[in-house]
Amino acid sequence: MKNKVRALRVQKDMAQGQLAEAMGVSRQTINSIENERYTPSLPLAIALARFFGVTVEEMFDEQGL
Amino acid sequence: MNKDCSRGIARSKWFVPSFSLVVGLAILAVNWLGGHPGEGVISLGVLVAFGLVVLLAGRSETIRGLRGDGRDERFAQIDLNATAVAGLAMLVALIVAWLVATARGQSGSPYDWLLAIGGLAYVLAVAYFRWRG
Numbered sequence: 636m637k638n639k640v641r642a643l644r645v646q647k648d649m650a651q652g653q654l655a656e657a658m659g660v661s662r663q664t665i666n667s668i669e670n671e672r673y674t675p676s677l678p679l680a681i682a683l684a685r686f687f688g689v690t691v692e693e694m695f696d697e698q699g700l
Numbered sequence: 701m702n703k704d705c706s707r708g709i710a711r712s713k714w715f716v717p718s719f720s721l722v723v724g725l726a727i728l729a730v731n732w733l734g735g736h737p738g739e740g741v742i743s744l745g746v747l748v749a750f751g752l753v754v755l756l757a758g759r760s761e762t763i764r765g766l767r768g769d770g771r772d773e774r775f776a777q778i779d780l781n782a783t784a785v786a787g788l789a790m791l792v793a794l795i796v797a798w799l800v801a802t803a804r805g806q807s808g809s810p811y812d813w814l815l816a817i818g819g820l821a822y823v824l825a826v827a828y829f830r831w832r833g
Contacts, residue, residue: 659772660772660773660774661761661764661770661772661774661775663761663774664772664773664774664775667774673774673777675773675774676773679773
């Protein structure tokens with residue numbers, strides 16, 4: 636699913652590992668989400684959105700399924 | 701901030717090595733009872749070696765996922781898919797074995813029983829997960 640995770644992470648000047656640590660998942664999972672190879676669960680999507688201070692809809696593009 | 705996303709998925713890195721040891725000891729015990737202690741010792745050795753490799757191997761995602769301490773929701777999904785593939789491989793092997801045994805004029809046992817158990821377990825699992833919602 637298309638998303639803005641990478642853009643928001645870079646905007647915050649964070650490494651994938653730091654975001655992974657904050658979310659309680661592996662760095663590879665963050666990488667897979669950013670590369671649209673993995674669609675996160677609803678709890679993780681909400682956690683990511685809250686972390687970056689945006690809504691889930693702003694972060695994930697349902698048109699890009 | 702949020703540590704909940706892998707809650708209930710990750711497990712101790714000692715789980716797989718401990719499980720290997722317990723299975724190895726069980727195999728040793730039944731082989732001992734069956735009068736083949738040598739085979740039991742070899743099986744225990746293989747399983748202990750496997751457990752040690754998993755325990756002491758590096759920090760690659762695959763090893764950590766197999767070991768259990770690097771699991772998150774994505775690896776849980778990978779694990780589920782891998783389990784389905786393994787189950788399918790087992791099913792195909794059992795069907796082929798049953799066909800070969802039957803073609804040779806043998807009874808097809810125990811492959812028929814194992815296939816029946818697999819089929820029944822699948823149907824029960826579908827019913828349970830549908831009921832659970």
